[in-house]
Amino acid sequence: MNYIKFAGPIIDDAMAEAVKQTLLSGWLTSGPRVAEFEAALSKYHGGRPTRVFTSATAAMEVAFEVCGIGAGDEVITSAMTFFSVGNMIEKVGAKTVFVDCDLTTRNINLDQVERAITPNTKAIVPTHFSGLPCDMDRLYAIANKHKLRVIEDAALAIGSTWRGLPVGAFGDIATFSFHPNKNMTTIEGGAAIFGDEREAQRAEIHRFHGISRLADGTRDITVAGGKFNMSDVSARLGLDQLAHLDEWCAHRQKLAAHYFAELESIAESLGLGLPAKAYTGGERGHSWNMFCVLLPLAKMSITRKQFIDAMHKENIGIGVSYEAMHLTTLFRGKARGHHEGEFAHAERISRETVTLPLHAGVTLADVERVCNALVRLLRESAK
Ligand SMILES: Cc1ncc(COP(=O)(O)O)c(C=O)c1O
Structure with missing residues (x-):
């Protein structure tokens, strides 16, 4: 595999x-x-x-x-x-x-x-x-x-x-x-x-x-x-990469559409948070650099790290973007004084987000493999 x-x-x-x-x-x-x-x-x-x-x-x-x-x-x-x-x-x-x-x-x-x-x-x-x-x-x-x-x-x-x-x-x-x-x-x-x-x-x-x-x-x-x-x-x-950019972005959009097709109907029952859906034709042309979802951690018996490790065992790479910046040591420090509870969405995303594979080298079949593994893991780990 x-x-x-x-x-x-x-x-x-x-x-x-x-x-x-x-x-x-x-x-x-x-x-x-x-x-x-x-x-x-x-x-x-x-x-x-x-x-x-x-x-x-x-x-x-x-x-x-x-x-x-x-x-x-x-x-x-x-x-x-x-x-x-x-x-x-x-x-x-x-x-x-x-x-x-x-x-x-x-x-x-x-x-x-x-x-x-x-x-x-x-x-x-x-x-x-x-x-x-x-x-x-x-x-x-x-x-x-x-x-x-x-x-x-x-x-x-x-x-x-x-x-x-x-x-x-x-x-x-x-x-x-x-x-x-x-x-x-x-x-x-x-x-x-x-x-x-x-x-x-x-x-x-x-x-x-x-x-x-x-x-x-x-x-x-x-x-x-x-x-x-x-x-x-x-x-x-x-120079050569730029020549392929539009073709690669079109592929990224196809992959994102496939993620939605695979996950949209079951996301709510799983408690999975999908990203905003945006298409090419409308006012916003989304190049889909990342497909980030929110894990239903409160309903799961495993941590995000355990989820990422389990996906890794399935030969699927998962990323995390990003940590809430105001909670880093630099910005929590005395001089800047930031703390938890200031920015609810950023803090929730920081805790629950994972990035699913999406790039020009991913295929529609890969997306299906990722979604199958994701859904199986969520079901198996449901509390
Ligand atoms: C949102 C965002 N801004 C800026 C950067 C910085 O890019 P670079 O690594 O080219 O400095 C990154 C890198 O990942 C990023 O994700």
């Missing part, structure tokens, strides 16, 4: 050969392939200014710097997102202001965002959870009304759309991840898409030591930059 990984990239022979040719080309670090990859990503996103980085985390840190976000500023984000968001807000010296998320879309609660705005608020960072776009009309109405920057955490959302436009093709700044678990990969890597070419140019300086080149051929540094430039080897892989 094959092992069904919960996430994973597709690297075919042609991609491996193209990477090999780049390795042998004599140019390894940022060069012509990075320029080509940035141009291709920009084209995919309606020609918007695009820069690539070593990760989405790096892209977000630089985006904050370019927006001038730092000490004294507040940045509103969801308690249900990946650690990198809170980490980067804190790293640039700003204060993370958490709000809760919706239980089924898992996206940031925009009512709570509005209530959390203070004179010190500088930006909103919404995550398009599992690739499902947030309500972009409402998000940008709030941001415009309060003159706030929006840095969209689109790490999981390359290939997602809103009213037919790719996420990143409109709005303020969007950051993407090309980690192997994402919809396409450059091994490690990320991108930021900007609404303003001057900000993209500043990001380019921030990502490479803060260096500006002078007319006499020497270099100057104008800001304390970082070292976040992507290699040509990664960019070459990214």
Whole structure:
């Protein structure tokens, strides 16, 4: 029985050969392939200014710097997102202001965002959870009304759309991840898409030591930059991956539809929480980076860890996304003072969520195997 990984990239022979040719080309670090990859990503996103980085985390840190976000500023984000968001807000010296998320879309609660705005608020960072776009009309109405920057955490959302436009093709700044678990990969890597070419140019300086080149051929540094430039080897892989993105997202959507077909009629009786159902045709084009469900732990005689181990024994990989960020040691600490009971949905998701296998290499038969094992385990462990 094959092992069904919960996430994973597709690297075919042609991609491996193209990477090999780049390795042998004599140019390894940022060069012509990075320029080509940035141009291709920009084209995919309606020609918007695009820069690539070593990760989405790096892209977000630089985006904050370019927006001038730092000490004294507040940045509103969801308690249900990946650690990198809170980490980067804190790293640039700003204060993370958490709000809760919706239980089924898992996206940031925009009512709570509005209530959390203070004179010190500088930006909103919404995550398009599992690739499902947030309500972009409402998000940008709030941001415009309060003159706030929006840095969209689109790490999981390359290939997602809103009213037919790719996420990143409109709005303020969007950051993407090309980690192997994402919809396409450059091994490690990320991108930021900007609404303003001057900000993209500043990001380019921030990502490479803060260096500006002078007319006499020497270099100057104008800001304390970082070292976040992507290699040509990664960019070459990214070019081929991007060419497959739409096909892979269409496959992901088919798999998600199959999960719903298998589970929808029995979810309620099992106590299983399914994610929000969203299709391609509507206003939200969901790229389905993840299919996350809530386990009925209160009705089960085994823990989530025992469930994951039992699925592993069935040769099925299961993930957990994410831990509620306000309850991590960093944010519980004296200085930040967060505690249980603040964000009910984020905390419940954090306790009960599991991610089922969903990626371009999964088949419809794999989905059926996963669902059969899941349902059997839930029935066997019912209290
Ligand atoms: C929601 C979300 N945001 C940001 C990131 C950071 O991406 P990267 O690993 O490219 O820095 C991740 C990574 O898993 C993520 O899941």
